[in-house]
Amino acid sequence: MIQDSKLFTVDNLKDILKSFKIVNVKIKEYLEIVFETENNKKITMFHDQVCCEKVFIYSNTNNLDVLIGKTIFDVTETVLDPDVSFHKDTEKEYCKQYDSFTWTFYKFLYKNCDNKTEEIEIVWFGSSNGYYDEGVQLKCKDIEEDIKEDIEEDIKEDIEEDIKEDIKEDIKEDIKEDIEED
Numbered sequence: 342m343i344q345d346s347k348l349f350t351v352d353n354l355k356d357i358l359k360s361f362k363i364v365n366v367k368i369k370e371y372l373e374i375v376f377e378t379e380n381n382k383k384i385t386m387f388h389d390q391v392c393c394e395k396v397f398i399y400s401n402t403n404n405l406d407v408l409i410g411k412t413i414f415d416v417t418e419t420v421l422d423p424d425v426s427f428h429k430d431t432e433k434e435y436c437k438q439y440d441s442f443t444w445t446f447y448k449f450l451y452k453n454c455d456n457k458t459e460e461i462e463i464v465w466f467g468s469s470n471g472y473y474d475e476g477v478q479l480k481c482k483d484i485e486e487d488i489k490e491d492i493e494e495d496i497k498e499d500i501e502e503d504i505k506e507d508i509k510e511d512i513k514e515d516i517k518e519d520i521e522e523d
Contacts, residue, residue, distance in 0.1 A: 354479055357382060358413035358449075366405045371398045374405070374463065381484045386447070386463075386477055394469035396477070399444075404461060408451065415450040420476070442468040443475035 361378040368374055373387040388396035421444040445465040453459045467475025 354384065355413075355416045357384060357481060358416060360412075362410055362412050363408045364410075366408055368398065368402045368405065371402070372396075374398065374402070376408075377484060383482045383484050385480050385482070386465075387480070388465075388467065388475075388477055391473060394467065394473040394475060396465060396467035396475055398463065399466040400462065400464035402463065405463075407459075408449065408461060411451040413449050413451050415448075417446075417448045419446040419448075420444070421446075440469075441471040441475065442466065445477050447477075 357378065358376070361380045361382070363376050364379050365377040366374065367377075372390070373385060375386075376384040378384070390396065443466075445467070447463045447465075449461045449463070450458055451460075465477050467477075469475050
């Protein structure tokens with residue numbers, strides 16, 4: 342079994358998705374897709390962006406809601422050879438800025454209500470100066486753990502804000518005292 346919060350492969354993704362129905366799909370700014378499963382797992386497809394690269398979801402993702410309530414029985418990942426062109430206009434646009442590009446295709450196979458096999462394809466495009474990875478990363482987290490981390494982060498931010506406010510008040514008091522002493 343996959344440890345939560347760890348990066349994993351498309352084969353691991355298959356193992357998780359073929360066991361449980363998808364209950365929610367979220368797309369975040371064409372940079373991330375989050376699948377939530379009935380066993381409270383949150384599976385995220387993303388790319389950890391750094392300088393000199395851009396990786397994003399290229400395909401239209403409006404149809405991903407069709408996966409809700411479905412169990413995926415197969416997922417395939419295809420990475421095009423760098424010499425193979427898929428969409429010249431996109432490649433030309435990004436190759437003005439970057440030297441390298443990668444197309445990654447994910448096919449999700451599921452059964453529709455008539456028990457016929459259907460597929461959804463998600464296409465990612467990555468470009469970089471050639472020194473950075475342009476691939477898609479996958480991670481799995483327990484939804485409850487994720488909510489707990491969000492709450493902890495919010496509390497930490499609130500505490501930091503309170504500390505800043507306390508420091509400001511202390512500085513104001515010090516300045517007041519200095520002025521009164523003069």
